[in-house]
Amino acid sequence: MKLIAIDLDGTLLNKESIISNENRAAIKRALDAGILVTICTGRATFDVKELLEGLDIPIIAANGGTVHDKGYSLISRTLMDxxxxxxxxxxxxxxxxxxxxxxxxxxxxxxxxxxxxxxxxxxxxxxxxxxxxxxxxxxxxxxxxxxxxxxxxxxxxxxxxxxxxxxxxxxxxxxxxxxxxxxxxxxxxxxxxxxxxxxxxxxxxASSGKGRALTELAGKYGIETQDIYAIGDSPNDLSMFEVAGHRIAMENAIDELKEKSTYVTKSNDENGVAHFIDQLLSGQYA
Known part of the structure; x- marks a missing residue:
């Protein structure tokens, strides 16, 4: 099984802070193909649920502070001292x-x-x-x-x-x-x-972070590092890149992410997430 972890702001969300129809449809195509898709964001879980509008997928929120499985069931939480x-x-x-x-x-x-x-x-x-x-x-x-x-x-x-x-x-x-x-x-x-x-x-x-949470979710499903695809644009996505075998930077990403990436997709305003998913599903991304 493959796992795609997608950041929100600057990645899945466009400049209007919404998920485009193209990106939403691409996520559904990935799910239909048997790929596990998760949101991995700094936003709060309840905020993510509102943005997903009924799309039932795991949510890593608050930069790894909470990890929820499908159906919104809590896997773990990491609390601040x-x-x-x-x-x-x-x-x-x-x-x-x-x-x-x-x-x-x-x-x-x-x-x-x-x-x-x-x-x-x-x-x-x-x-x-x-x-x-x-x-x-x-x-x-x-x-x-x-x-x-x-x-x-x-x-x-x-x-x-x-x-x-x-x-x-x-x-x-x-x-x-x-x-x-x-x-x-x-x-x-x-x-x-x-x-x-x-x-x-x-x-x-100090014990939180997107990378730690992504590793935990992948472990629950028995997914190996080489089958994790992380998509992001900002410094808080670096820890995801550290634990993912495939590191997809947005065209609008910071240079450090691009340097660590295995692929640079289109920008968040050009449906870059959908572009990468279609490359993956069609076999054009090896």
Missing amino acids: QEAGKAIADYLLSKNIYFEVYTDDHLLSPFDGESKLQAELDILRSANPDENMDELWKGAMTQFKQFGIKPIPHIESIFDGSENIYKLLCFSFDMEKLRHAKEELKHHKKLAQTSSGKHIIEILP
Whole structure:
């Protein structure tokens, strides 16, 4: 059996953050051919379910924080250490950096999150008038359009309760803030960091990651490394590439993924996932 693991943002989703009819149909063709297909994303499971619109396939979510089989049955979860999470949340709040907390049912965000990012963008506009502000803001708004997002007044309080916490996601237009945050994270040995975009830091349990979760799912089905096909575009897909025998980079992928790839497909706006699946099914990809 073969396993195709597909990232979402920048990969399966187009610039409008939807799954095209072409990509959806290609996934169904792969399933009909007896191939196991899974989504492997930084997004939350409930958000992925909404995007899939009834397509019943395994879901690796929160960068490996949860692994669900077909039928949404839970295979495993990797939780963030509460104390370490609280420490980094306090740091982010002290530096006025927007972040979200991923739990079982919600993406928790601060009430003032949108205005905080708007203020950053205004500063950036003054310093860099030639930047395409509309495109930058559109990228930020992707965060607020995710299914399950829930603004709360005291976001740090979530770490004092009993909620399962899988990931924190930071978003900032201030690259210096992000640079300092990355340095701060190095002091937290129970946490790891990755990214799905220039303005994003994703904070995970050190034992989490897409690669670990993909290996677990493949093992459940008895699928060998040489039969795993990973498709992605961003730094948080690198761990998938480390455990996959076939590494498919999108045309819009970062250079590091392309350098490690066994194949470069079309971009996410050109149905690159469908293009690769059709190459595989037709025997044109060896």
